[in-house]
Amino acid sequence: MRTSRAPMLMVILLMAGCGGRFSDSGLNPLRWFGPEAPPATLAPEAGYAQSGDLRPGIPQITGARWEPTNEGRLLVVTAMAPTKGYSSVALITARPQPAGRISPDADGVLRLRMVGVPPAPDNPAAALPARVETDQITAALPLSSVQLARIGAVEITGAGNIVTLRR
Structure with a gap:
């Protein structure tokens, strides 16, 4: 009878080490043959998308x-393109930032880019030159008082020039 109790006791002790609060300890027989190596990095294997x-x-x-608003200011930027037909014009941050969050660089300057999609070469608007009186491009970016507190200047970059606006 004693010989049947010993294997039974060993099995019970072996199973007790598999779960509960001791599952990460050395008592767990599943970890006896070497722990699984943690990943070297949390980045995806293919890398982050640009x-x-x-x-x-x-x-x-x-x-x-600057245009005043109830909660801060509205940054209004005007530009001129060589031809008519530009679309999807926007002010974006020079360095990628999370959606809905805008913060300046370490020197207190918020760097923005004014971008847009030019007309396709086969589009009739691509052949028409833009007129200064009627074809100005305008884009705006609202900034709250909290965001403005950290911003000392705004630098807007286009393809041909840079405009700096101090607060």
Whole structure:
């Protein structure tokens, strides 16, 4: 009878080490033959997708101004393109940032790019030159008072020039 109790006791002790609060300890027989190596990095194997915007810069920025709002200011930037037909114009941050969060660089300057999609070469608008009086491109970016507190200046880059606006 004693010989049948010993193997039974060993099996019970072996199973007790597999679960509960001792599952990560050396008592767990599943870990006796070497622990599984943790991954070297948390980055995906294929790497992170590029989050940068691939739209080209607007050729010439003509001006920038602040407009007051209830919760901060509205940055309004005007630009001029050589031809008509630019679309999807926007102000984006120069370095990728999380959606809905805008923060300046370490020197207090918020660096933005004014980008847009030029007309396709076969589009009739691509052959028409833009007129200064009627074909200005305008983009705006709202900034809250909390965001403005950390910003000392805004630098807007186009394809041909840079405009700096101080607070």
